[in-house]
Amino acid sequence: MIRTDDFREAMQRFAGPVTAITTIENGVPSGLMATAVCSLSAEPPSLIVCINKSASAHDAILRLGFFGVSVLPDTLKAFADHFARAKGADRFEGALWIMQETGAPLLAGASVAFDCRIAHAHDGYSHTILVGLIHEILLPNENADRCLLWHRKGFVSVASETPETEKA
Template identity: 35%
Template sequence: MPFDVISTPSGEHPTRDVFRQSLRGFASTVTIITTEDAGELFGMVATAVMSISLDPPMLAIAINRSASSYNALTRRKAFCVNALGTSHEATSRQFSRPLMSDRFQDGDWVTYAGAHAAFENIPYLTRAQAAIFCETHEIVHYGSHAVFLGAVKEAWTQTAADPLVYCSGQYGRFSVDVA
């Protein structure tokens, strides 16, 4: 057997630790999911983000049901996915702080004031690689997490691609040349 980690006996579910260890090699773009609820800003770091459909545009985010932003995301039914660049590592670390009020202290955060009323006052990072505004289409609960299917209503992007990635417990980069 070429694997150097503890395996799961045949027919049994893997333990939480074995499953977590097996996922450590999945490199993911670091994002900050933001929303606003009753005048309070909410945000959290997430790497479980994926596109679902281009036509119509939809993405999915997976959120732990015990996360401090979970209830606000459920009530507001609108959110922004801010894809971070390599210059945002400190911002990502800021969003790991326990107090929500501390999280928006770093970075160029502004609140949405565009044409879609559903996103009014939702914060976004002006220098993010991308800011994707979604209305919650459906929430699917499974175990410890909920998957929010977000209908994309507005998306902004930078021309330079220099995403902040997270893999094996560390931040990194994956640079590409954009013509």
């Protein structure tokens, strides 16, 4: 039997991109940080997001049927820390958000951002697994090609690669 502590330790060694999952209800934004996000299909363009059922934005996202996914660049580490620690609409302070047709707020400084509608929601034990059909893709920050990662309970950057000619 796998112990919960062993599972958590193992997952801390599994680096994942830091994303802000967002929605807005009655003019009030809500969101959460997530690393359980991945592409699903190019036809139709879709992705998978796993959201903890205890997250404050969980029920609103399911109720509204849409969400945004903003992949944070490594230049926004301070903002990521603020977003992760703040509560409710306070998470959105100090950043520019671009409102989408669905209503989802996307981070203007994101490396890439996706505006999604929920196609399917599946039970995933402590999480809900959302299949999001991508309604729009934003590439708002051309200079943010390195995403921020979550690894070992902290934010880290991807190491810069050395071109092959410099390695010799």
